[in-house]
Each structure stands twice: as C-alpha cells, then as structure tokens.
Amino acid sequence: xxxxxxxxxxxxxxxxxxxxxxxxxxxxxxxxxxxxxxxxxxxxxxxxxxxxxxxxxxxxxxxxxxxxxxxxxxxxxxxxxxxxxxxxxxxxxxxxxxxxxxxxxxxxxxxxxxxxxxxxxxxxxxxxxxxxxxxxxxxxxxxxxxxxxxxxxxxxxxxxxxxxxxxxxxxxxxxxxxxxxxxxxxxxxxxxxxxxxxxxxxxxxxxxxxxxxxxxxxxxxxxxxxxxxxxxxxxxxxxxxxxxxxxxxxxxxxxxxxxxxxxxxxx
Amino acid sequence: xxxxxxxxxxxxxxxxxxxxxxxxxxxxxxxxxxxxxxxxxxxxxxxxxxxxxxxxxxxxxxxxxxxxxxxxxxxxxxxxxxxxxxxxxxxxxxxxxxxxxxxxxxxxxxxxxxxxxxxxxxxxxxxxxxxxxxxxxxxxxxxxxxxxxxxxxxxxxxxxxxxxxxxxxxxxxxxxxxxxxxxxxxxxxxxxxxxxxxxxxxxxxxxxxxxxxxxxxxxxxxxxxxxxxxxxxxxxxxxxxxxxxxxxxxxxxxxxxxxxxxxxxxxxxxxxxxxxxxxxxxxxxxxxxxxxxxxxxxxxxxxxxxxxxxxxxxxxxxxxxxxxxxxxxxxxxxxxxxxxxxxxxxxxxxxxxxxxxxxxxxxxxxxxxxxxxxxxxxxxxxxxxxxxxxxxxxxx
Numbered sequence: 001x002x003x004x005x006x007x008x009x010x011x012x013x014x015x016x017x018x019x020x021x022x023x024x025x026x027x028x029x030x031x032x033x034x035x036x037x038x039x040x041x042x043x044x045x046x047x048x049x050x051x052x053x054x055x056x057x058x059x060x061x062x063x064x065x066x067x068x069x070x071x072x073x074x075x076x077x078x079x080x081x082x083x084x085x086x087x088x089x090x091x092x093x094x095x096x097x098x099x100x101x102x103x104x105x106x107x108x109x110x111x112x113x114x115x116x117x118x119x120x121x122x123x124x125x126x127x128x129x130x131x132x133x134x135x136x137x138x139x140x141x142x143x144x145x146x147x148x149x150x151x152x153x154x155x156x157x158x159x160x161x162x163x164x165x166x167x168x169x170x171x172x173x174x175x176x177x178x179x180x181x182x183x184x185x186x187x188x189x190x191x192x193x194x195x196x197x198x199x200x201x202x203x204x205x206x207x208x209x210x211x212x213x214x215x216x217x218x219x220x221x222x223x224x225x226x227x228x229x230x231x232x233x234x235x236x237x238x239x240x241x242x243x244x245x246x247x248x249x250x251x252x253x254x255x256x257x258x259x260x261x262x263x264x265x266x267x
Numbered sequence: 268x269x270x271x272x273x274x275x276x277x278x279x280x281x282x283x284x285x286x287x288x289x290x291x292x293x294x295x296x297x298x299x300x301x302x303x304x305x306x307x308x309x310x311x312x313x314x315x316x317x318x319x320x321x322x323x324x325x326x327x328x329x330x331x332x333x334x335x336x337x338x339x340x341x342x343x344x345x346x347x348x349x350x351x352x353x354x355x356x357x358x359x360x361x362x363x364x365x366x367x368x369x370x371x372x373x374x375x376x377x378x379x380x381x382x383x384x385x386x387x388x389x390x391x392x393x394x395x396x397x398x399x400x401x402x403x404x405x406x407x408x409x410x411x412x413x414x415x416x417x418x419x420x421x422x423x424x425x426x427x428x429x430x431x432x433x434x435x436x437x438x439x440x441x442x443x444x445x446x447x448x449x450x451x452x453x454x455x456x457x458x459x460x461x462x463x464x465x466x467x468x469x470x471x472x473x474x475x476x477x478x479x480x481x482x483x484x485x486x487x488x489x490x491x492x493x494x495x496x497x498x499x500x501x502x503x504x505x506x507x508x509x510x511x512x513x514x515x516x517x518x519x520x521x522x523x524x525x526x527x528x529x530x531x532x533x534x535x536x537x538x539x540x541x542x543x544x545x546x547x548x549x550x551x552x553x554x555x556x557x558x559x560x561x562x563x564x565x566x567x568x569x570x571x572x573x574x575x576x577x578x579x580x581x582x583x584x585x586x587x588x589x590x591x592x593x594x595x596x597x598x599x600x601x602x603x604x605x606x607x608x609x610x611x612x613x614x615x616x617x618x619x620x621x622x623x624x625x626x627x628x629x630x631x632x633x634x635x636x637x638x639x640x641x642x643x644x645x646x647x648x649x650x651x652x653x654x655x656x657x658x659x660x661x662x663x
Binding site: 001002079085086087089092095096097099100104106107108111112113114115116117118120121122124125127128129130131132133134135136137138139142145148149152153155156157172173174176177178212255256258259 | 373377380381383384385387392393394398399400401404405406407410411414420422423424425426427428429435438439442443445446447448462463466467468469470471517518519520521522523524525532533536649650651652653
C-alpha cells in the first residue's frame with residue numbers, strides 16, 4: 001500500500017496529558033507518573049456544549065484537536081475516521097437501565113448521543129467540517145481497523161485523514177463483561193504527501209508504510225506504562241507512537257485472529 | 268473509480284427471505300409493515316420485522332458465537348439467495364485472505380443487552396451469566412459472525428454511522444480493494460429491532476403511528492424495520508450481468524446531531540461526489556432511491572439536496588414504506604433493491620404516499636413502472652449529519 005505521512009499526533013490517558021509528554025515518557029526522558037483518568041474539556045466545544053457532550057466525545061475532540069493544532073491543515077479539508085471498541089458504554093448502561101424500568105424510560109438527548117458516531121458528529125459540527133466522516137468498530141482490533149481505514153482513505157483519495165481512537169472503562173455491571181479499567185485516546189493526522197521541501201510535520205513527522213501480515217503482533221508493551229492500560233483497545237496506538245518517538249522502527253499491531261498490521265515507520 | 272461488480276446479492280427483510288420475494292413485493296406495491304407486535308412492546312406504531320426469525324435454527328455450528336436475534340438475522344441473510352455458496356466460490360477464486368468483510372449496523376446485538384438488564388439480579392446488579400459482550404453490545408458483532416461463517420480471513424470492520432452505515436461500507440470496501448488489501452469484499456448491513464430504537468425515536472417524536480408515508484404531505488415519521496443485506500463486490504464480472512458499483516460519495520452536514528441540514532447541503536455534497544467518482548452527469552441518472560424516511564425534516568431536506576443536484580428530471584422514490592427503516596442496514600438493503608431495479612428495469616413507487624408534499628420539488632414516483640435503466644443512485648443519511656450516496660449501473 002502507498003505510504004502516508006504522520007503530520008500530527010494527540011494523546012490522552014492517565015499520566016499522559018498530551019503527545020509531547022508521551023514522547024518524553026516513551027523516550028525515557030521524563031518519568032511516567034500514574035494518576036487518575038483525566039477529565040478533558042476540549043477547546044473545540046463551545047462553553048454551553050461542554051456539559052452536554054458525552055465523555056467519549058470530549059476525549060475524542062481533545063486528542064483530535066491536539067493532532068490538528070499547528071499542523072497547517074484546516075479541519076474542513078480533513079476527513080475523519082473515529083474508532084472505538086465499546087463506544088459510550090455509560091450511555092449503553094443508562095439506556096438499558098431505563099428500558100428495564102416500568103414504564104420504560106428514554107431521553108432524546110441520550111438516544112442521539114448513543115449512536116456510535118456521536119463523537120464524530122460533534123467533531124463535524126464544531127470543527128465546521130463537511131469532509132467525509134466515518135466511525136468504525138473492530139472489537140479488540142478497533143485501532144488497527146481504524147488505522148487501516150484512515151491510511152487507505154488518505155492513500156486512495158489523496159486526502160488528509162484524522163484518525164481518532166478512544167475507549168473508556170464501562171460502568172458496572174458492564175465492566176464485568178468488558179474489563180477495560182483505564183481510559184485512553186489517541187489521534188493521528190495522516191497526510192497523503194510528505195511535507196513541502198524544507199518543512200517538517202513537527203515533532204511527530206514520519207513516513208508510515210502499512211501492510212497486512214500473518215501471525216500475531218510482537219511489539220512489546222512500553223515497560224514504563226501501567227500494564228492495565230494495555231487492555232484498552234485504543235492503547236494499541238502506543239506501538240506506533242513508540243516508534244515515532246524513537247525516530248523510526250517497526251510497529252506490529254494485533255489485527256484479526258492470527259494477523260497483524262506491520263507498520264514501517266521512518267523519518 | 269474502477270467499477271466493482273456486484274456478483275451476488277442477498278436480502279432478508281419484512282418483505283421476506285431472498286431477493287425474489289422482495290422484488291415481487293416492489294412490483295406488486297405490497298409492503299411488509301405490520302402493527303407493532305415486537306416481543307412485549309406496546310408502542311403504537313408499525314414495524315417491519317423478519318417473519319419467523321424466532322423459530323430459526325441457530326446459524327452458527329461452531330459453538331463460538333451466541334445465538335441472539337442479531338446472529339439469526341445475519342445468518343438468514345447468508346442463507347437467502349445462496350449467498351454463502353456464492354462466497355465459497357469466490358473464496359476458491361481469490362483465497363480466503365483476499366476477501367474483506369465490511370458491514371454496517373447501528374445497534375448490533377443491543378436487544379440482547381436490553382433483555383439481560385430486565386433480569387438483573389438484586390444486590391450488586393450483575394447481568395446474567397452467559398451474556399457475551401462481543402456478540403451483543405459490541406458493534407463489531409455482525410462482522411465477527413459473518414466473517415467466521417463464511418470462512419473469510421481478509422480485512423474486516425464494522426462501520427457504525429447510524430443510518431448511513433450500510434452504504435458507507437461500499438466506500439470502505441472500494442478503497443480496500445483499490446489499495447490492494449483485498450481483491451473482493453462482502454459488504455452489507457445487519458440490523459435488529461430493539462427497544463432502544465423503538466423508544467429512542469418515540470422520544471424524538473419521529474415514530475409514525477401508521478405505516479410510514481415518505482414524501483406525503485401528511486407523513487408522520489418513520490416505521491422501524493430489521494433485516495440483513497449483502498453484496499459480493501469483485502473486480503471482475505463473475506456473474507456476467509454487468510451490475511456494478513460505479514461511485515460513492517461521503518460527507519458530513521456539520522449542522523446538528525439529529526436534524527439534517529435544512530437545505531440538504533451535506534446530502535448534495537455526497538451525491539455530487541458519487542457522480543464525480545462514477546464519471547457521470549446528473550442527467551445520466553435514471554432513478555434515485557431516496558433515503559426517504561417519512562419524517563417531515565428528512566424528506567424536505569433530502570428533496571432540497573436532490574433538487575439542487577438533479578432538478579426534477581429524475582424519477583425518485585423511497586422504499587421504506589415496504590421494508591421500514593432498517594437503520595444501519597438500510598443503506599445495504601436499499602443498495603440491493605436499487606441493483607434489483609437496475610437488473611429488472613423497474614422503478615418502484617413510493618408505497619403509502621397518497622400524494623406528494625407540495626414543498627417537494629423532485630420528481631417523486633407514487634406508482635411503480637417499468638423503464639430501461641442504466642444508472643441509479645441510492646441515498647443514505649444518518650444521525651450526526653452523516654451522508655453517503657452510491658451510484659450503481661451497468662458496466663462492461
């Protein structure tokens with residue numbers, strides 16, 4: 001598949017407030033400090049929408065905004081691919097609890113926020129972008145599925161594409177069914193072309209060549225990060241970001257059964 | 268784009284199992300909606316449910332998947348029209364690793380989760396044992412099931428963009444094939460009736476109390492439906508009938524979460540992009556299968572978008588009066604209906620619409636008629652202002 005270029009990155013997780021901090025942590029230049037899951041308020045959301053927007057939307061818009069900021073790309077020209085395994089499991093829980101009541105209860109705002117593409121819808125509205133927008137799910141491989149779709153779209157349509165991956169722990173009793181305990185989101189802005197001569201794509205500018213490969217992924221989980229974060233499907237992004245931080249390398253991302261994405265990353 | 272041939276089609280809906288009964292219903296102007304009798308629901312509405320799905324045998328023989336309503340509907344679609352056999356032949360031609368699976372859904376197996384919450388035990392409130400997250404709440408559930416049943420090992424994903432999901436998978440598959448990730452793809456949609464959507468659309472005052480009447484001045488909202496539809500897309504015309512995906516267009520409204528842009532700006536962008544990829548002019552289109560949900564806002568906004576792109580010269584109709592609005596499967600179900608109309612040379616009428624709302628300026632077909640048809644367009648729009656248009660036609 002044709003290569004794409006990473007032109008911006010955004011990260012959010014416990015002890016990982018942004019890409020620059022994450023890069024320093026992954027390089028060992030800064031110590032990792034575990035902490036509570038952040039409660040982000042994206043700059044993209046107007047004040048009156050900040051409380052109404054769902055938590056996944058706030059996480060997604062925060063990392064998406066970070067990846068786009070200072071990239072030189074305008075949001076109206078950037079297609080988006082959002083991806084999440086569980087979407088908004090808090091709303092899922094609220095809907096199911098309400099529907100189990102007699103008579104059944106339902107809130108219209110909760111219902112429209114429950115669609116898997118609600119965060120992408122908020123992005124389009126508040127970034128004022130009519131560019132193509134998709135939202136995917138690939139169960140445990142949701143990040144890989146999103147990366148494949150975003151890179152394919154960038155390469156085939158020759159269009160910049162913003163990939164945003166997010167997953168948040170589910171409330172009880174859903175937690176027992178889907179035992180992800182830490183929140184994480186990451187965004188990669190993919191360009192179909194290298195930066196103009198003499199320019200760079202900032203601290204994350206890298207060439208990515210992505211292919212499908214047989215067998216399970218072998219990329220190791222960064223040892224300085226908490227092991228329980230690794231079960232969050234969106235945290236697959238850290239294998240790519242590790243290689244980006246280290247100036248290049250090969251990232252292997254688990255995809256479907258007995259297959260992985262091989263991502264060759266180079267300056 | 269290079270045409271992708273639709274070498275096998277399959278459809279299960281309120282119109283029955285298989286493409287033949289569905290097309291016969293279109294031709295006869297006979298809908299599949301019934302007064303709501305979904306499980307113990309008491310809502311005053313009409314639904315398009317798949318008859319007899321409760322009595323079907325479990326589709327999965329491997330024991331690896333739960334046997335929920337969603338899996339039954341997905342399986343019914345694989346059995347209908349011998350779709351599984353067609354894919355098995357394609358697997359021989361291309362290899363299992365070279366066939367992708369891209370499916371749309373908006374609620375996956377949510378119904379099973381809703382039923383499980385009714386039986387939560389007191390105390391910690393745990394859900395009943397045996398409820399499998401991957402097969403119920405998770406949006407990937409239909410692709411996991413279908414990929415395994417078909418024995419495919421290529422790339423796979425679920426697109427879940429509400430009511431455009433089942434159309435957008437055609438774009439994802441076309442890109443994956445163009446990028447060389449696979450040589451063929453099973454695309455489609457799977458949707459199950461559930462209480463979230465029944466009560467959700469009720470809370471938004473968008474559910475009709477009579478069979479939905481798209482484009483009618485008295486239209487009162489949607490009738491929900493369920494079903495599955497699949498299309499096998501290949502680079503070569505293995506079926507020899509020339510039916511092909513010629514273009515796709517995607518856009519966002521950037522307007523509102525649950526109300527379309529009133530001038531249909533996003534819809535028009537998607538239609539123009541689809542025509543552009545197909546290398547066609549608006550005058551080349553002989554029929555438009557509208558998103559046509561039967562809500563006041565959708566039908567008026569879609570009309571504004573359609574009129575701005577093709578004017579009033581192109582016959583248009585909505586088929587949701589036959590099937591109900593199948594949400595995440597609607598784009599795929601209507602793609603299959605559009606392909607059947609191309610194959611048979613037939614323009615279906617807009618069932619249940621008695622007259623056309625005077626605010627609508629596009630050419631709405633109230634009655635079906637035969638016509639030679641070369642190219643047709645199918646629209647699908649979803650919550651979040653998510654739009655997708657597909658162009659189908661004959662290619663040599």
